[in-house]
Amino acid sequence: MTDGEPGPFVYTVPARRALADDVHDAVLGLLMDxxxxPGSRASIDGIARRLGVSPTPVREALARLVSDGLVAKKALKGYTAAPLLDSDGLRELFEMRRLLEPYATRSAAGEIDPETLDLLDQLCxxxxRSGEAAQTGEDRFKDYKEFANQDAEFHRLIAAHSGNTLLxxxxxxxxxxxxQYRIYFKHGVVAETLRExxxxxxxxxxxxPAEAEQAMLDHIDKSYERISEDADYTAA
Structure with missing residues (x-):
């Protein structure tokens, strides 16, 4: 499907919960799956019909997703789904991660408190747990959403203790x-991510600090290798 019209998968917003956050999550699922x-028009009316909601929360959801880089808005054309990252875009994304995250981790090594370390252990x-559960699903966003969110929170929490709010x-x-999860979620990634x-x-x-910096750099490099060398992504 190209514009949010009904297709083989059912995406619904629970009755009595047709709020902005619920609609945002539902539209995010349509994009991630x-x-x-990618690259097609995201019809506000078409998505609203699919989800059984009014156009207003869909419009708000798409506006929020612009900031995530998953949707683009063009004058007189409305919203379109962002294209998938090509090999150059993927490389540039991970180059930025290599520049920012290892340094943030090094900076956090001497500052992070025991409570946050315990929280990071819990996130691991x-x-x-969520990754193992995801691998029993259909590789749809609803199956691995929790894993992706927890993975992102792990990295955010470390960055938050770098002592640099701009970083x-x-x-x-x-x-x-x-x-990266929009183009890649594969069985086996869970155990590797956990170890890293x-x-x-x-x-x-x-x-x-030096070991923390290197551990994060190794994790980012291995994440890039898992995606860039995957046959399915190369074919896509």
Whole structure:
């Protein structure tokens, strides 16, 4: 499907919960699952009919998704779904991550408090549990949404303790997790991600900035390799 008209998958907003956040999550699912095809028009009326809501919350949801880089708005043309990252776009995204996140992790190593370290440990457990559950699904966004959100929160929490609010904001604004999971979620990624996250937390807990920086750099490099070398992504 190209514009949010009804298709093989059912995306609905629960009755009595047709609020902005619910509609936003539903539209996000349409984009992440490519039901609204990359590069195609995102019809406000078509999406509203699919979800059984008025056009107003759909319009608000699309406006929010512009800031995530998943939707673009063009004068006189309305909203369109952003195209998938090509190989150059993917490389540039990860180059930015390599510049920002290892430094943020190094900066956090001497500042992060025990409570936050415990929270990062919990996030590792949560990522593993939700990721395992996702692998029993259909590789649709509803199946791995929790995993993606927890993965993003892990990185955000470290950036938040870097001592640099501009750096934290830059990392969050990349919205890298949404972009990479839009093109890639594969069985096997969960165990690898868990090991890499645990290495980062161990270095942070040991208060060894250089090791923390290297652990995050290794994680980002391996994440890039998993996507860029995947045959399905190359074909896409």
């Amino acid at each position: 490519q039901v609204i095809e 457990e949560d990522v593993h 934290e904001d830059a990392i969050v604004r990349l919205r890298s997790h949404m972009h 996250h645990e290495a980062v937390v161990a270095a942070l807990r040991a208060r060894t």
